[in-house]
Amino acid sequence: MRAAAEEFAVRGLDASVADIARRAGVGKGTVFRHFATKDDLIAAIVLDRIAVLTGVGERLLEAADPGAALLEFLTIAAQQQQQRDLSFLQEVGEPSAAVVQARSRMFQTIHALVGRARDNGAVRADITGSDVILLMCAPGYITSYVPDAPPGLWRRYLALIFDGLRPDGASPLPHPPPAGP
Amino acid sequence: MRAAAEEFAVRGLDASVADIARRAGVGKGTVFRHFATKDDLIAAIVLDRIAVLTGVGERLLEAADPGAALLEFLTIAAQQQQQRDLSFLQEVGEPSAAVVQARSRMFQTIHALVGRARDNGAVRADITGSDVILLMCAPGYITSYVPDAPPGLWRRYLALIFDGLRPDGASPLPHPPPAGP
Amino acid sequence: MRAAAEEFAVRGLDASVADIARRAGVGKGTVFRHFATKDDLIAAIVLDRIAVLTGVGERLLEAADPGAALLEFLTIAAQQQQQRDLSFLQEVGEPSAAVVQARSRMFQTIHALVGRARDNGAVRADITGSDVILLMCAPGYITSYVPDAPPGLWRRYLALIFDGLRPDGASPLPHPPPAGP
Amino acid sequence: MRAAAEEFAVRGLDASVADIARRAGVGKGTVFRHFATKDDLIAAIVLDRIAVLTGVGERLLEAADPGAALLEFLTIAAQQQQQRDLSFLQEVGEPSAAVVQARSRMFQTIHALVGRARDNGAVRADITGSDVILLMCAPGYITSYVPDAPPGLWRRYLALIFDGLRPDGASPLPHPPPAGP
């Protein structure tokens, strides 16, 4: 069922429940059996992705090379983000308490990953976890507007962005990081 | 009238024509007098932005410092992109011939700007105009999900992305650029 | 099962089959096992009530005091009517043959009860069985719109209505009784 | 438009907006132009009736014969109530503030009318305004279940009920009046 919500990837969050049901090969009513609301369906997908990513991130906290760990985390994040309009930041209406909590735990993990990489000199000193949280969805976004994007194109832009995070040739940043998440 | 379509900035492309008309202080019918279709209204806004940006780009082609010129172009592009959901790449339905043509002219300008900067050594050799076209909307996108983003936050991410484009400490890119635009 | 349809009393006839099944502690399917249709379920409840009332009425035909017998009949009818929206007259769709027949037998009984009371001088001469049939649901109806009606409130209005049926101080009625049932 | 909502009279409050629109000879959307919500439409009808009745009631407070005034009030109320399921007491969801206020003013008027009639000896001493408020919808209700009721049938039952309110042959009432409205 959740797999059928890949409709969101193609049509964006405006995909109608009818379309989703058709793609899933079930009736409209069946979708509502599982998710009382379209927002609930979206929340379930987001929650699932957050959980996976948090798991990955927590495992990578144990990795030997903090810089490589962060890059791998971003790689996996971008990979799963290959479906537009479902960034973890997305808020359709108010996010449920469950989403807020899961997100906050994921954010903590990311802050830790970034902290380790920064301490290690793998990323520049003026980068915060919040920066990475915001940047992590960019590769997915960037490639989402290429009509028939080749499958690995996002890797190109992740690499470019990650290069920007590296200490080499870093120019001073013109604005402080957001206090945000 | 077009200025009234700043409603899109606040509510996204789902803003209703009624809201737009109210903000513009005119009747709904008047909107349709000028733009036969909501999509036409969007196209007009996009077209306008493309024209402005193309003008800026063409002027910057004459600038002395190709690297600074590219950065300034991206700065202006990001600045005007501070309104979510209206990237130049956006396609609601099929883009009209006019949009396609204007866009293609803008793309040519960007290719030229990037070519100059690359020849000058201001950006890495493996970067193409298409890359920059795709990256130019990212600062706007990135900051669009920060609830109460401070006004200049996008500059931070533009700087980071631009650092990634610089030759210093460039790592090899894992995927060729898109043939695309 | 039928007892579980007291849900109708609380929520009206719009109570969903799911709620009814839950209250009955069975699955939705089981409800449909016993009653092919929601209307059938309603009909069964109505039928049951009609049968009870008919029994009561027929027994009261033997009572010594015809006036008291009629009052008692109305009391019992009102008592059981304390659940809104299930008057015997209610027709959801077309009443089944069984309902029509049971109802008609109950109507005969009421006509007989009223006839005896009228002959006895307990109720005014211009009252027919049809009048009583129509009036008998009124106490239930009247109290159904009192938000937190005290349990015996209906007795007050039954008494008032019954006083109207008494010969004392009867004013001439402005319209003939319905030919109806 | 409001006149077209006589659909409620035939089908009850479950009448669909589509049916109402069809009967009114307009499109569904037009109904929502005038009443943002189906409940708003109902409230508008109820409000209108309440206003009319309150006007009538306040005028009748000046009448010479308090008993006749009350009877006339009830006659007009019953007349307008000839459409089932739209009693003033009806609450679909929560009644709006406007309905609550208008209703309360109407209730005050009724209390005054009843008070005068009681002081005058036209109705029994143990009757309150609340009783009359509850009884006033009964004629409409009673006749609503007669399939092809003759037009003036309700007058018969109003007369019977009013006879019950008269002091002649009044038997003691078994339950106190509701505190309610």
Add this chain to the structure above:
DNA sequence: AATGAATGAGGCTTCATTCAT
């Protein structure tokens, strides 16, 4: 026999678009 997952018709509501004034 019982269950509850699946279904799809139908209800309310929104909104782009048309058109008489």
Add this chain to the structure above:
DNA sequence: CATGAATGAAGCCTCATTCAT
């Protein structure tokens, strides 16, 4: 020209009913 009333397609959601397990 401008307006806003009218329209109806389309979306979300509920619920009676069916049916495989």
